[in-house]
Amino acid sequence: MEIVTPKLGLIFWQLVIFLLVLFLLAKFAWKPILVALRDREDSIDNALRMAEQAKLEMQNLKAGNEKLLADARHERDQMLKEGQNIANQLVEKAKTDATEEANRIAQQARESIQQEKNQALAEVRNTAAQLSVDIAERLLRRELADPAAQQKLVDEYLKDVKLN
Amino acid sequence: MKRLLTLLFCLCTFAGFAAEPTEGGEKEEAFNPGEMILHHIGDSHEWHWFSTDNNEFTSYLPIIAYRPGKGLSVFSSKHLIKGAEETENPAATAKTTEESEGPVYEGLRLHHEELVATDGSPVYDFSITKNIAALLGSSLLMLVLFRYIASNYAKNQGRAPKGIQSFFEPIIVFIRDEIAKKSIGPKYERYMPYLLTLFFFVWFNNLLGLTPGAANLTGNVNITFTLAIITLAVTLFSSNKNYWGHIFNTPGVPKLLLPIMIPVEVIGIFVKPFSLMVRLFANITAGHIVILSFISLIFIFRSPAVAPVSLAFGLFINVLELLVAILQAYIFTLLTAMYIGGAVEEHHHDEEHSLDLRTGHADSVIPSPTAH
Incomplete structure (x- = not known):
């Protein structure tokens, strides 16, 4: 029964020393340790949250970039199409212009040919008339001398004319 | 309070070895496991580290006792342990009343690890025990x-x-x-x-x-x-x-x-x-x-x-x-x-x-x- 008899001295010293240890540890050990632990946990928590936020921002940024890229691509396509259209139009216009010019030149040529032809015809007509007049003149002159010779002359002249 | 504690702590002296009381002859003491176990799990006024054949290695811890009327007495438990003092202070051992009881010092002695006054008055034991x-x-x-x-x-x-x-x-x-x-x-x-x-x-x-x-x-x-x-x-x-x-x-x-x-x-x-x-x-x-x-x-x-x-x-x-x-x-x-x-x-x-x-x-x- 000795081990369960209360001893005043033990209880007294245990109370004093334990409370002293509790006070000293609470003040100089547990407080800084618990504060440091909580601070570190908070900082880790914050870091994680910030990383999450950064990830989200990054995603937003990436999405923005992609949109920008798609826009740029679209614009490029449009510009290319427009360029093609303009080129086509230019070619078409050049073609029509050229045709018109060719037609105009041909028309001009035709007109000048017609003119030349008319001129030539007029000249021929004039020459024929002159010749006829000449022949007639000579005939008239010969008839006066000899009718047989006249006939012969006419024939001759006619031959000449044919030759011409 | 802290200074007092350090002072008390300094009081417990590592006394090293003290001569083991030589038992009379080769009388074989019957081994009592119950007593041994209770002694080991219990408290004591000295710190017994270990013993060899001839020596005991023990630290004597300070005794602090308060008796109403007589006030506080502070001394090393060396004075109360049987055999610890024999060579140094024969006067203390001379006061030993019975063979089974420990030595008496300042009117106090240890009775089964309990501090008691020789005159039967109440003692409040605030000793720095083991x-x-x-x-x-x-x-x-x-x-x-x-x-x-x-x-x-x-x-x-x-x-x-x-x-x-x-x-x-x-x-x-x-x-x-x-x-x-x-x-x-x-x-x-x-x-x-x-x-x-x-x-x-x-x-x-x-x-x-x-x-x-x-x-x-x-x-x-x-x-x-x-x-x-x-x-x-x-x-x-x-x-x-x-x-x-x-x-x-x-x-x-x-x-x-x-x-x-x-x-x-x-x-x-x-x-x-x-x-x-x-x-x-x-x-x-x-x-x-x-x-x-x-x-x-x-x-x-x-x-x-x-x-x-x-x-x-x-x-x-x-x-x-x-x-x-x-x-x-x-x-x-x-x-x-x-x-x-x-x-x-x-x-x-x-x-x-x-x-x-x-x-x-x-x-x-x-x-x-x-x-x-």
């Missing part, structure tokens, strides 16, 4: 160790723990998250210093008690009694209206039963710390007794052949005691946290009801008859 010396030692160890760990936290602020700091950090975090937060709730922070000190005090002293030659501190009922009293005081001082409401007007209990319920609940207040006291004391004492009993078998059978069996069982129990050391520290701390948690709980049932209404669990709305 247990108190061990208590001072372990307290100093805790102060130095945790102050060092705290300084480590200041040094690597915001960085991963290093060295001994990383060994204790998971334990501290476990006590905070698994014991304090879960058992006490949102007000846990106020009680963290007490719970941490309690846990490490019990654990360290359990382990130190297992080392050879050390004092059996946590296996001493006075120590566990004091711890339980502090827990009771903390519980009562932090109790709120809700706690007392549960004791004097337990919700959900018919009024007719109250004359029975109130005494039961009031006894419950004291039974809780009492169970704490007995649990720790009995566990640690039992472990020591079992180990010592196995060792005693060798001497009871007087045969070295028993030694391997005794040692094997002794070793097994010793390793088991290492587990019990931390387990009992955990249980003591957890139960303390639960008792405090019960005292600071706020409107437990109202919260439960509203919670149940919100989640729609109608079956769990039935109030529990008692809080614990």
Whole structure:
């Protein structure tokens, strides 16, 4: 029964020393340790949250970039199409212009040919008339001398004319 | 107070070896295992480290006795131990009245490790006994160790723990998250210093008690009694209206039963710390007794052949005691946290009801008859 008899001295010293240890540890050990632990946990928590936020921002940024890229691509396509259209139009216009010019030149040529032809015809007509007049003149002159010779002359002249 | 403690600590002198009292002839003293075991788990006024054939290696601790009327007497326990003084102070031994009793000094002598006055007047023994010396030692160890760990936290602020700091950090975090937060709730922070000190005090002293030659501190009922009293005081001082409401007007209990319920609940207040006291004391004492009993078998059978069996069982129990050391520290701390948690709980049932209404669990709305 000795081990369960209360001893005043033990209880007294245990109370004093334990409370002293509790006070000293609470003040100089547990407080800084618990504060440091909580601070570190908070900082880790914050870091994680910030990383999450950064990830989200990054995603937003990436999405923005992609949109920008798609826009740029679209614009490029449009510009290319427009360029093609303009080129086509230019070619078409050049073609029509050229045709018109060719037609105009041909028309001009035709007109000048017609003119030349008319001129030539007029000249021929004039020459024929002159010749006829000449022949007639000579005939008239010969008839006066000899009718047989006249006939012969006419024939001759006619031959000449044919030759011409 | 601190200066006084250091002064007292200086008083306990390591006296080295003193001549063993030569027993008359080769008379074989019958081996009494019960006495040996009780001596080992009990407290004493000197710190007996070990003995060789001729010498005993003992530290004599200071005796501090208060006697009403005579005041305080402080002297080394060397004067009261039989045989310790024989060569130095023959005058003291001359006063020895009986052979079985120790020497008398300043009117005091030790009777079965108990300080008594020769004239029968009451003596209040505030001696630095073996247990108190061990208590001072372990307290100093805790102060130095945790102050060092705290300084480590200041040094690597915001960085991963290093060295001994990383060994204790998971334990501290476990006590905070698994014991304090879960058992006490949102007000846990106020009680963290007490719970941490309690846990490490019990654990360290359990382990130190297992080392050879050390004092059996946590296996001493006075120590566990004091711890339980502090827990009771903390519980009562932090109790709120809700706690007392549960004791004097337990919700959900018919009024007719109250004359029975109130005494039961009031006894419950004291039974809780009492169970704490007995649990720790009995566990640690039992472990020591079992180990010592196995060792005693060798001497009871007087045969070295028993030694391997005794040692094997002794070793097994010793390793088991290492587990019990931390387990009992955990249980003591957890139960303390639960008792405090019960005292600071706020409107437990109202919260439960509203919670149940919100989640729609109608079956769990039935109030529990008692809080614990």
